[in-house]
Amino acid sequence: MSDAGFPFYANEFTAELLTQLIAQRYPGSVVDSFTVVEGLQYGDGNASTAGRCVFEVRYAPGSASELPSRIAIKIARVGASPDHYVLYRNELQFYERLRSSLTIETPQFYGSHLDEQTGTFALVMDDLQLRGVQFMNNQVLHTPDHVRLVLDVLATLHAKYWQSPALTGDLAWVHPHISGPLHEVFADRNRVPALIAAVISQRHFKQEMLQRMGVTPDDLYAQTMRAQQHQATLPQTLLHGDSHVGNTYRVERDGKLAGGLIDWQLIARGHYMHDVGYYIQTALCVGDRRKHERELIQHYLERLRQAGVTSPPDFNSAWLEYRRTCPWNIYVGWLAVDVANYGWEICELAHLRVMTAYEDLESAKAMVVLN
Numbered sequence: 001m002s003d004a005g006f007p008f009y010a011n012e013f014t015a016e017l018l019t020q021l022i023a024q025r026y027p028g029s030v031v032d033s034f035t036v037v038e039g040l041q042y043g044d045g046n047a048s049t050a051g052r053c054v055f056e057v058r059y060a061p062g063s064a065s066e067l068p069s070r071i072a073i074k075i076a077r078v079g080a081s082p083d084h085y086v087l088y089r090n091e092l093q094f095y096e097r098l099r100s101s102l103t104i105e106t107p108q109f110y111g112s113h114l115d116e117q118t119g120t121f122a123l124v125m126d127d128l129q130l131r132g133v134q135f136m137n138n139q140v141l142h143t144p145d146h147v148r149l150v151l152d153v154l155a156t157l158h159a160k161y162w163q164s165p166a167l168t169g170d171l172a173w174v175h176p177h178i179s180g181p182l183h184e185v186f187a188d189r190n191r192v193p194a195l196i197a198a199v200i201s202q203r204h205f206k207q208e209m210l211q212r213m214g215v216t217p218d219d220l221y222a223q224t225m226r227a228q229q230h231q232a233t234l235p236q237t238l239l240h241g242d243s244h245v246g247n248t249y250r251v252e253r254d255g256k257l258a259g260g261l262i263d264w265q266l267i268a269r270g271h272y273m274h275d276v277g278y279y280i281q282t283a284l285c286v287g288d289r290r291k292h293e294r295e296l297i298q299h300y301l302e303r304l305r306q307a308g309v310t311s312p313p314d315f316n317s318a319w320l321e322y323r324r325t326c327p328w329n330i331y332v333g334w335l336a337v338d339v340a341n342y343g344w345e346i347c348e349l350a351h352l353r354v355m356t357a358y359e360d361l362e363s364a365k366a367m368v369v370l371n
Helices: 015-023 082-097 144-160 181-187 192-202 204-213 217-231 273-283 286-306 315-323 326-335 344-360 363-368
Strands: 031-040 051-059 070-077 109-115 120-126 237-239 248-253 256-261 268-270
Touching: 015 031, 015 070, 015 109, 015 120, 082 109, 082 120, 082 181, 144 237, 144 248, 144 256, 144 273, 144 286, 181 192, 192 204, 192 217, 192 326, 204 344, 217 326, 217 363, 273 286, 273 315, 273 326, 273 344, 286 315, 286 344, 315 363, 326 344, 326 363, 344 363
Parallel strands: none
Antiparallel strands: 031 051, 051 070, 070 120, 109 120, 237 268, 248 256
16 A cells, blocks of 8 residues: 555555445445556656556446446545645536436546545546547647547537536536636646746756747736736637547547547636637647648537527637637647656647747737736
8 A cells, every 4th residue: 555545556455445446436346356448657757746547347246237348547646735635526516416417438437536644646537548438648640630529528518518508507617717726726836836946957858849939937827827817718618628639539439430528627617718729739749730730720610500609609709819829838738748747759749739829829929918
């Protein structure tokens, strides 16, 4: 057992503990035995901020019939950091309070654990690999057709909660980008901005890419805050919040290829283009983004209309807000990320894509009227 009192490695789990996790949602269900299929840890290039354990599970008679034969458990040591606790609590609330009401492609939920005292976290889901899922990253070729699959998922999610009274009612626990615990994590200079400064100081490629662009971290911080304050005055919806290509997948669903979303730590209420811009700018290589981003935004807007948004934004206003997503995509999206999360190639390529988009789209000029 790990020092924190909760397993961090696959071989530390027991049938009793797996039963405790699952029985929260499925009382009376018992894990009789299990086999370790896989164990991935942060820092090995295959896991981002959390680890992942996969188990083949055998249940005792009388257990819930809908429980899967293979489960995946996302695990992390939240530690003493209140920032990490906020993010994982946010994700657990998504699965515990919202997941069952959504029809979009995203993992099923079977149990959880979050302990602020020991600083430990676990999220029990189905193992998507059993369904032949292809997890995405920026080293996988994405055609415009592939990108449309995920844009369709985002449009379905956004349309369901577009300007919905539920955002300030039943979903009031989902905080906006401009206030609340999530905002404080990213806006307080002593929290994520301090982390970003530390990461930049340790990685020369980040320093020189910023120098080449002619911007400073402070510039990007200010632009991010201004853009979020402005976009909070525009139509609001429920956001995935962290929709870079590495948090997406492709899978066959109902006989057709579909896009899916994972990792809901940054779920928020806010402006739709936060999700759309981050996804497009990380999914496509530079040349394809330049060639196809306008048509992809038009596709998303049409999908919004088809999903029930009677007056979706016009293209020109959507394009302007798309340009304003770039500072966040760089500052929070990737300057905060160390190479240990995804490995050198994915990390450097992500920086290249979002920074080139910032320049191509003249994002700084789009901010001037917000000063």
